[in-house]
Amino acid sequence: MDLLLIRYKVAEKARRSQMQQLLGQLAVNKYIEWRRSCADIETVTDLFFAHPTSLNLLRAFPKVLLMDCTYKTNRYRLPFLENRVAADGNCGFRAIAGLMGFGEEGWLQVRKDLLKELHTHSDYYRKLFGSQERIDDLTNILASFEPNPGLDRWMTMPDMGHLISSFCQVVLVHLFMQQCLTFLSLRSIPTSAASRKEISHLEPGHPIPPIATNWQRYHDPCAIGWKVAYSSRVQHFKSLISLDVATIETVDLDED
Template identity: 55%
Template sequence: MTIKDVDVDGNCGFRAITCLMGLTEAEWGQVKRDLLQELHTHIDHYTHLYGSHDRIEELTYILSYFEPNPRYHYWMTMPDMGHLIASCYNVILYHLSAQQCLTFPLYDQCQYHKFNSVFMLLGHPVPPIAANWCKFHHSCAAGWGTAYSRRIEHFKVVHSGLAT
């Protein structure tokens, strides 16, 4: 396992995503632009997912701020950004923190026609799937949770004191 510490400047969440996508930390602004485009390209889906147009405006406000050392209200927030990241970059995102652990599958797995490789140890526990994904995913992605149900239950046992 490789751990990459990124600069702590208020844009660290976006910096972390740049590293995962093979970019440099300095390209954190590109991640914000990509997520902003994802949000507005699929605005009807995200309005439904987040429950209001007000939340779309709040996320637009966060993603449109490109200054260094932003205050807290411009930071990357989970779980909202997790949905955007997974769909924008065609990845399954695991969010692991002391407060909450979640899995963000792709919203619409039907639109992707490529295979991805994920190398995990046999029986690796998987954090629970984000609740909004369970409610609002595309119908062709419905079997995703079932395929990983044992690993999700294993995660809940191993991390019983953690919010999921």
Template identity: 35%
Template sequence: MGNIRASFQKSFYEVEHAHISPFYGYLRGSVSRAALRRIAEELLRVDYVGTNRQICGCTLRTSYGLPCACELGRYRLGGIPIPIDVVHVHWRKLTMEVELEVGEDDGSEVDMTSAMDELWRQFRSLDVIGKRALKSRVCELAYPTMTPLCPPPEKLKTKGGVKKKGKKPAEYDVYRDPLYHESYIEDVVNVESGGNCGFRVIASLHGYGEDGWPMVRRELGLEIIDKDRSTLYDKLFSNRLSEVRESLMIESFGSQPPEKWLSLPDMGYLIANRYNVVLVCLGNPCMTFFPMTSSHSPNVSIYCIGFVNHNHWVQVNMKEGFPLPPVTLDWKKFHSHIATTWMLGFAGRMQHWQLLTPVLA
């Protein structure tokens, strides 16, 4: 009995590596580990099943009450986390407690267990920005006599990605353009190609894992229609707004045409604003993208990506304090007044870039 109870507790609090992806955000801590393992195995079939029901066969759905490959394909294609209600209630009963009779005094009026469990579930399902906001609100309740500001979150770790073996591409732009970059590069992490490589890199840097690229596409799609920044994007993209938005939408898995690739500077603005990070692109040209509607933060995460062979994005891990390339003219033209603090906060590193550039001219 003790082992069974311990198994239930594991389903609540322990997360297996395969289930870290935000794709499982609504399920972690809410369904059994056995169900998560079956779903993870079924997810491997998505690459060749896609959303085709005939190829899928839907065995997992009909036999176990769990989402099958074609269902998972639709969620993945849309960058949507697996909804909790598509999992049969059998897999969601993570308790061994017997339900009390109606009317029995069980102290439920003052019991916060369910509320706290739901709070944790919501917290685990949120992205980094959402977690910061929720944590801030909880801190206000927990420490009413203290400042409402919470300590700044730790930087997301950009290391730990699986480095693909093999020779570097013959035209490795990250190292060659400009040459002095090499002294500031710690390592380069490759990702799978196929038209989603840029979104794979951002997903990896953001902690989603490389396979979280559909989530990035979806979140950037939500960013471009954000009401608070609609005026900004109308100015930035002008009559290309619908074109930029459509570039984020895909209809099938597999290789994507060039118009669906991560393109700069368009995606640079969206990424920096959506995730409140500094995005640095090493390639031709080299560019820095600061958030356009927020103020400078000394603890901001810097995502560095490189464009190689004129058709592929990679993750570039840089040494601390590396020089930053200039921002775009449109960033200078359309950023909010408060966003000027980003330029001030990184002035030294941007001046360092300017000092080095003439040497290579």
């Protein structure tokens, strides 16, 4: 019986092209898809599809589309998506430099600034990150000033979020399919709403993810006003996003 079932499935697939099989699976799993075809109506030239969770993120942030295509290519080694910043291993630092108004070539200065933040307040961050080993790991990442660093020297989140927001005194919004967080300055009093800078590239007043848990635990008392200023926008975000997106910085495996 099992052999007959296998033969049936093989025969079913044989009657459909790879594209037909893909479109069928998208429909079964309730993906939203859009495609463009040639005049013959059979040859697909463009295909876009989105996971239902992605749609929840889109509803929360309708002005921005996040596409996880960095460094990914098709079978012909052509990129799925053209990057807005150079994909040279410094792209995370280039993005921050661009959003801070330095131009993406300011990536080197961003690395140096974050390294200075980490070392100047090393006792503070040793407590926040939990070990000297993590300080050493971040130092190794940031102290790479070459144009094309290896994978072990790329920007990492969420740890870098604390360094960026605290050194630059900005609000940093981190959006990803598996994790969404907001980072606030750990040691400074809130700036006025008019002069406050948000690193998110979104419309003013947009919903924001919950505040990073390590900020909640280790911020200086003078910085509490940052959280108060954003509480309503955090609640708005929670009402829009699905439950399978992590909104905490770390997971305590000892919790029930």
